Amino acid sequence: xxARYKGVEFGGRRGNLIISKFDPSAPEIRSNDHPKPFxxxxxxxxxxxxxxSWTFELTTNERDEVxxxxxxxxxxxxxxxxxxxxxxNVTVPLSYMVAGRWRRxxxxxxxxxxxxxxxHANLGVGKIVASFRVLDPNFYDDAETKVRLTIVPESSGGIxxxxxxxxxxxxxxxxxxxxxxxxxxxxxxxxxxxHGPARNPKIKAAAGxxxxxxxxxxxxxxxxxxxxxxxxxxNDGASIPGWLTRATQLSxxxxxxxxxxxxxxxxxxxxxxxxxxxxxxxxxxx
Numbered sequence: 208x209x210a211r212y213k214g215v216e217f218g219g220r221r222g223n224l225i226i227s228k229f230d231p232s233a234p235e236i237r238s239n240d241h242p243k244p245f246x247x248x249x250x251x252x253x254x255x256x257x258x259x260s261w262t263f264e265l266t267t268n269e270r271d272e273v274x275x276x277x278x279x280x281x282x283x284x285x286x287x288x289x290x291x292x293x294x295x296n297v298t299v300p301l302s303y304m305v306a307g308r309w310r311r312x313x314x315x316x317x318x319x320x321x322x323x324x325x326x327h328a329n330l331g332v333g334k335i336v337a338s339f340r341v342l343d344p345n346f347y348d349d350a351e352t353k354v355r356l357t358i359v360p361e362s363s364g365g366i367x368x369x370x371x372x373x374x375x376x377x378x379x380x381x382x383x384x385x386x387x388x389x390x391x392x393x394x395x396x397x398x399x400x401x402h403g404p405a406r407n408p409k410i411k412a413a414a415g416x417x418x419x420x421x422x423x424x425x426x427x428x429x430x431x432x433x434x435x436x437x438x439x440x441x442n443d444g445a446s447i448p449g450w451l452t453r454a455t456q457l458s459x460x461x462x463x464x465x466x467x468x469x470x471x472x473x474x475x476x477x478x479x480x481x482x483x484x485x486x487x488x489x490x491x492x493x
Contacts, residue, residue, distance in 0.1 A: 223268050223269055229262070230261070298313040299316075398483075398485045399484060410471055410484070
């Protein structure tokens with residue numbers, strides 16, 4: 208197994224940090240079952256997947272204690288980064304490679320030990336134990352799928368545009384609808400970036416949900432709506448959740464496994480408005 212966190216890679220057979228043991232615990236189950244008031248057993252409620260913990264036992268692979276401490280120090284520094292651990296409601300990716308494919312989970316780094324200074328560390332073999340709290344129960348492709356959609360000018364007779372390669376399209380009563388595809392087996396949250404000039408840009412799904420903003424974007428402005436993180440950010444860094452349309456529900460802005468119909472609408476007489484759609488194929492297992 209090979210893993211990577213904030214640019215620090217560990218695992219494999221030839222690196223300076225080798226994984227000697229990997230223990231991925233199952234997610235906790237949060238249940239609201241209730242005892243039957245008149246009889247044996249219980250009434251089944253809803254079961255929710257909670258937090259899981261991934262524990263890595265690592266060994267430094269260096270020639271001396273100095274090398275061992277340096278190898279461990281890079282990971283410890285990344286693991287304890289205050290820019291992550293002091294921010295609430297923020298999750299970060301931990302990437303891993305199994306069976307030749309890179310995927311990722313989202314969560315927060317937990318405890319990590321420094322290498323023990325003993326005879327083994329003196330020989331370049333220090334022991335480290337690091338845990339990562341997995342807060343999203345799904346697994347995602349490390350590589351992101353991204354598609355840019357452009358607008359049809361009003362003078363051309365319409366504001367609904369087709370999706371493009373790698374997305375297939377079809378004609379329907381003079382309006383072109385597109386198909387996006389999630390190659391995983393569970394729904395994946397969508398990230399939408401609207402680029403101006405555009406007024407009231409919006410993405411709608413055949414499933415019924417929408418992601419849209421009210422207002423006008425200048426030619427040099429953009430707004431990114433991240434359904435997984437629950438954020439709405441303008442390109443100058445400002446958080447503007449109040450710009451979302453009333454019909455927007457970020458919890459529903461997902462691409463289910465398989466193909467989905469999406470359309471993009473906006474008011475733009477220049478024909479230069481665009482939107483970027485991005486997602487990661489999502490899976491129910493590692």
